[in-house]
Amino acid sequence: MLALVYLVRTGLNYLLVTEDIWPEAEDPANFLELNHIIAVVLGELYVIGFASAIKLVIDWSIEKRRSEDLAKLQMSTELKYLRTQIQPHFFFNTLNNLYALTLNKSDNAPRLVIKLSDMMQYILYEVKSSKASLLKEINHINNFIDIERLRFEDRVDAEIDITGDIEDVYVPPLLLLSFVENCFKHGMKENDKLKINMSFDVLNNGYLEFTLVNNFKPKASQEDSLGIGNENAKRRLKLLFSNDFILDSKIEGDTYNLFLKIPVK
Structure with a gap:
């Protein structure tokens, strides 16, 4: 040429x-x-x-620009998937429990309806972006735990510890709830009692540290599905924060420990 x-x-x-x-x-x-x-x-x-x-x-x-649009589309698609990922057996068991409470004319029936309504409203209408208020996420987790308490009565013991200023702090929506759901999926067996300890620590350097500890009944199938859940969480976190996060989980005897650190400011 x-x-x-x-x-x-x-x-x-x-x-x-x-x-x-x-x-x-x-x-x-x-x-x-x-x-x-x-x-x-x-x-x-x-x-x-x-x-x-x-x-x-x-x-x-x-x-x-195409990569950014694709990433936004993928995040939006994953968020829509999370909205529809609520386990059907959770609602099935909750509605069955509500039916039993109404038959007995229990005072807990209205509470259960309100908690379930708040959960559905938050998931379907309030979560519309890639970030959600940490305060609302904690309230949403509390609603979920309260519903499980109404189902299992005194078999659920959960404690939440919050350190730092959580105002104006935003996190990926429904991400933390997925870890709490795992506690009930892998910790509630037979007539055992489930004990959960959660902590939210907002650091001055603009990071959130989330710690979750619960009792665990190890079985091969459970460990496999738990690992898959964490891999999906890592994939979502990598999409949102690249490599600026830490997600670590381990099983020590009959205790499951999870540590998550993400940027929030």
């Missing part, structure tokens, strides 16, 4: 403009002279390099 450009450019210049094909040179140059070929080729390389740089910048900008 460079050879063709030289022949066409120099030939047309020689035939149509002037026989002095290299007027800026100290000595007159002839057609197909090596020095003249090098000068023309270098000039064309400058033009090609400049045009290529502009094209690469434009392509990079388009690709960056």
Whole structure:
């Protein structure tokens, strides 16, 4: 291509403009002279390099915008999936329990209806972006635990400890609840009592540390599904925060420990 450009450019210049094909040179140059070929080729390389740089910048900008749009779409899709991921057996058991409470005309029936209504309203209508207020998320977790308390009565013992200022702190919606749901999925077996300890610590450097400890009944199938849940959480966290987060979980005897650290400001 460079050879063709030289022949066409120099030939047309020689035939149509002037026989002095290299007027800026100290000595007159002839057609197909090596020095003249090098000068023309270098000039064309400058033009090609400049045009290529502009094209690469434009392509990079388009690709960056496309990647950002794709990431937003993926986050939106995952959020919609989380809204529909509420376990059907949770609602089935809750409605069955509500039916039993209404038959017995229990005072807990209205409380259960209100708690369930608050959960549905929050999940379906209030969570509309990739971030949610930490205060609302904690209230949502409390509603979930209260419903489970109404179902299992005195078999659920949960404590929540909050340190730091949680005002104006935002977290990925429904993420923390998924870890709490695992406590009931893998800790409530037969007639055992479930004990949960949660802590939320908002650090001055703009990070949130979430710690969860609960009793655990280890079985191979349970460990597998627990691991899958954590892998999905890691995938979502990586999408949101790249590598700026820590998610660590381990089983020690009959206790499950989870630690999560994410940026919130």
